[in-house]
Amino acid sequence: MSNKIKNPNDKGSGFLWALVALLAIIAVVVGYIVIQGRNDKKAEIAANTVDTSINVEVEDNAIRLTSDATEDDAAEVDLYEDYSCPHCAELAEASDEDMLKAIEDGTLVVNIRSLNFLDRGQDGASSKAGTSAYTLAKAGKANEYWNFRSHLMNNQNAMYSWEPDQFADAAGEVGADKSLRDSISKQSERGDYDEISTANASKLEKETGKVSSPHVIHDGEELLPNDNWVKDLVGK
Template identity: 45%
Template sequence: MSSKSTRVTDPNAKGSNTFLWAIIAVVLVAAVVIGYIVMSGQGKKTEYLADRESVDVSFGSEFGDNAVTLSAANPAAEAVEVDLYEDYSCSYCAQLAENTDEQMQAAIESGDLIVNIRSLNFLDRGNADGHSTRAAAAVLAVAEAGETDVYWNYRAALLEEQEDIYNKWSNDDFANAAQELGASEGVVEKIRSGESVSAANDLTTANADKLEAETGQVSSPRVLRDGKDVEVDDINQWLDAVLN
């Protein structure tokens, strides 16, 4: 007598596999949708900057000695040179920029003024990845690339929008903002990667050390000429003081 083996097959097995794949498909679609929403949301945080009125400048910029030096192609022999210290978390720095940047630009372009803009990050209170540092890193990437128009408009935007963006922007946001303002692709990706953050920490630390060595304290905004504070009752008058 021969024996016949009988295999019992689960009638629901095929249906179970189909259901499993359906669940996986739903999860993948959800992940794509969520990713799209997140990326779209990041873009919307900065896309309004594309509508900002862009200021064209006719001076040059050079990065070195922990500063961005702004000067005309052929400044006057008697041009005044100053160090402007600012922190991207400092509301007084933002106010000073709003009040005096236009006058400063005109003086630089006329060849009467040379400005070394020196970033600080003392308002990060020791946080190596704080807002001041990341903002300085983003601006540093633009300055190193020599994109002067972008630098001038980007710096202004970060100071003017300070109240709304303080401690809210990631490196992606800083990168997207630079892109909206016309930064090159290489600069945008450098900001996005955060690779300039360490260098920005070194730069701001060096500037703080320089400021303390020359004046005995670190604060912002400060304008120094020949290592000494420009003496004015109101710092918004510093340009009148040094030019007149």
């Protein structure tokens, strides 16, 4: 009886089972990393969420921020910003805390005039983010709007590649209910947002001669570049 010579390259079923086990372990590890990443994101958003006492409404193409304490002689500014603008993010980091306090104290009214010129006519992050934030503002959800806007400004690098569902998830993490998340996912307010962003760009061009960001304008006067514009304006 002859002995069958085994192919040295034939690893046999044992090798195949080992490979299957390895792939299973890799899948578990990858799944863990993804879930942990989501949990870390939720924790980060929660840690940076604040309770505000401001009011929000959409008026004259602006997202208008006031409070129940707003004084009749409160200073009023137009803040032009684009969610894809790194300088807007830097300004938000430098002055949002002072801006929020002044709004809550009643000494400042801020008209946020959202822009999407950095999309350059494409369906980009500026428009998706702007539509999402506008959805919250139009619904009168001041706390959700403020924290959502802050989160987007603080996470521009990640936001550039987001799809509407990811904007909806982020809105949910700051308290947006299911109907608002669904509206953000569908970008239901896109038409209205495009109209107001176009109107804001036209207004800005008339005031400054160009469309750029950020700008803070008070009584026709540009307050930037100045990270301390809030304290200089309201004296706090």
